[in-house]
Amino acid sequence: MTDLLERFLALPNTLSASPILAIGLTLGAFFAGNWLFRRMGRPLWLPPVVLSAFLLSATIALLSLDYTRYQQGAQWLMLLLGPATVALGIPLYQQMHHVRALWRPILCTLPIAASLAAVYAVVIAWALGATPLVLASLAPKSVTAPIAIGITEQLGGSVPLMMGGLLVTGVVATLFVDLLSRALSITDDRILGFALGLNGHAVGTARAFEISRTAGAFASLGMGLTGVFTALILPLAFRLW
Amino acid sequence: MSMLRGFLTLVLCFMLGEALRLVFLIPVSSGVLGMILMTITLMLKGSVSDDLATASQGLISVLVLLIMPGVVGVFFSADQFSGQWLAVAGALLVGTFLSVLTTLLLMASLVKAGQRRASDD
Numbered sequence: 001m002t003d004l005l006e007r008f009l010a011l012p013n014t015l016s017a018s019p020i021l022a023i024g025l026t027l028g029a030f031f032a033g034n035w036l037f038r039r040m041g042r043p044l045w046l047p048p049v050v051l052s053a054f055l056l057s058a059t060i061a062l063l064s065l066d067y068t069r070y071q072q073g074a075q076w077l078m079l080l081l082g083p084a085t086v087a088l089g090i091p092l093y094q095q096m097h098h099v100r101a102l103w104r105p106i107l108c109t110l111p112i113a114a115s116l117a118a119v120y121a122v123v124i125a126w127a128l129g130a131t132p133l134v135l136a137s138l139a140p141k142s143v144t145a146p147i148a149i150g151i152t153e154q155l156g157g158s159v160p161l162m163m164g165g166l167l168v169t170g171v172v173a174t175l176f177v178d179l180l181s182r183a184l185s186i187t188d189d190r191i192l193g194f195a196l197g198l199n200g201h202a203v204g205t206a207r208a209f210e211i212s213r214t215a216g217a218f219a220s221l222g223m224g225l226t227g228v229f230t231a232l233i234l235p236l237a238f239r240l241w
Numbered sequence: 242m243s244m245l246r247g248f249l250t251l252v253l254c255f256m257l258g259e260a261l262r263l264v265f266l267i268p269v270s271s272g273v274l275g276m277i278l279m280t281i282t283l284m285l286k287g288s289v290s291d292d293l294a295t296a297s298q299g300l301i302s303v304l305v306l307l308i309m310p311g312v313v314g315v316f317f318s319a320d321q322f323s324g325q326w327l328a329v330a331g332a333l334l335v336g337t338f339l340s341v342l343t344t345l346l347l348m349a350s351l352v353k354a355g356q357r358r359a360s361d362d
Contacts, residue, residue: 022310030306043350049305053312060313067317076311080300081307085272086258087297089279090289096280105351113344119337128328140330142340145308150270160314161322161329167312168333178343195344201335202304213252228277235268 014064021065022073045171047203057136064209085146092224095217102190106221113198114226117142118234139234141169144201149226154235170203177204189215199224247296256281 007014015021033052040046060070100104118139125138136157140148145166152162177195186192189212196204197219208219258274261267267274283289323327 026306026309028267030303030309049309050308052305053316056309057316059314060317067314071310071314077307078310082259082272082275083253084300084304084307085270086251086254086279087273087300089254089276089283090293090297091301092276093280093283093289096284102352102355104355105348108351109344111345113340113347116343117336117340120339121332124336125328125332128331130325130328130332134322134325134328138329138336141333141336145311146304147270147273147276149270149308149311154268154270158318159311160318163308163311164315165329165333169337172334172337173341176338177345180342180345184345184349186345188349188352191345191348191352192278194348195341198344199341225311231269231273239268240322 012065012068016065016069016073019073019076022070023077025056025059026074026077027051027068029059033062036184044174044207047167047170047206050167066161081146081149085150088144088146088224088227091220092228095221095224098217100223106194109194110198110222110225110229114142114229115233117199117226118230133158134161136238138165139238140166140230142173142199142201143227143230144223148201151231151234155238166201167203170180170200173200174204174207177207190218193218194222197224198226243292243296244299247290247292247294248300250293251275251279251296251300 001011010231012021025130031152032055033048033050036055037043037046037048045127060067073103120143121138121141122135125135130138133156134153137152138161139155139157139235140151143151143166147157148166152159174196177192177200179189181192181195192211193215196208196215198204200207201223205216205219205223209216254275256275257278258276259271261274262269262271280325
């Protein structure tokens with residue numbers, strides 16, 4: 001009888017020898033997080049990914065699973081991030097015709113604003129005494145997650161810290177765009193959308209689609225262009241620095 | 242079947258990006274190189290096949306699932322960054338405020354300048 005109980009209690013750790021437990025837990029938390037997000041009335045300040053991540057971490061802690069073991073299993077899911085990044089090229093192509101309508105403002109703003117998004121963060125963190133590891137993890141904070149993971153690996157930063165910073169950035173960028181556009185009385189949906197996508201990646205783009213289809217299209221464009229620009233420039237800039 | 246055909250195109254594009262990165266030692270992730278190749282190819286071709294559209298929509302809609310293992314890590318490696326949280330919070334809050342302000346001001350003034358130029362012509 002005690003043998004039975006022992007084997008039962010050891011179950012989380014014996015099961016986690018195979019990646020299928022990590023995949024199952026992640027999938028379950030993904031759906032539970034989405035369900036909770038809808039039940040809470042789709043709050044802008046709490047994206048579903050944060051809810052899912054909370055639930056998943058709580059489950060891992062409750063089952064006292066080894067975190068590195070979970071991470072190894074979850075590698076099977078993360079393997080799909082490569083092809084998923086390539087897939088982002090399709091919406092980028094589909095929104096590309098919007099550049100034509102507003103090419104001068106977009107092509108001038110993009111390199112300056114996307115560079116400054118990284119520079120502001122790195123300079124402030126550096127002035128407050130952050131280590132090089134933290135600086136490398138904060139630099140890609142305005143870039144959409146799949147691209148930012150690739151950038152962080154190139155810079156030698158910490159992916160978990162970058163992910164946390166990325167989500168906070170998405171939420172506060174959305175807040176600041178709402179606040180500052182009202183203060184500066186900017187009402188052009190194309191400008192709002194572009195600012196949301198450039199600074200707030202996928203979280204900002206979700207907000208832009210709530211404003212209007214035009215704002216959403218310009219947000220997708222801003223997000224895609226910022227991702228490509230930052231991925232090309234940041235590793236070079238860090239190497240020179 | 243359609244989705245898998247599109248997926249094959251995505252995987253091939255990714256592997257092409259990987260090959261470029263490894264041969265030319267480009268400091269950019271294989272996914273981004275594949276994405277750039279994909280966008281340029283589509284711009285030259287001028288259309289997206291249904292297979293590719295289905296596969297990309299499918300993958301993009303589950304992106305959150307794919308990044309979750311990375312997000313969870315922040316709860317388990319938090320003590321690694323003790324003493325750095327003020328710098329992190331400052332960079333995220335003040336940095337994002339400044340970059341949103343810069344983007345809005347820059348875009349608004351450039352759009353206005355463009356309109357003035359158009360009305361002068």
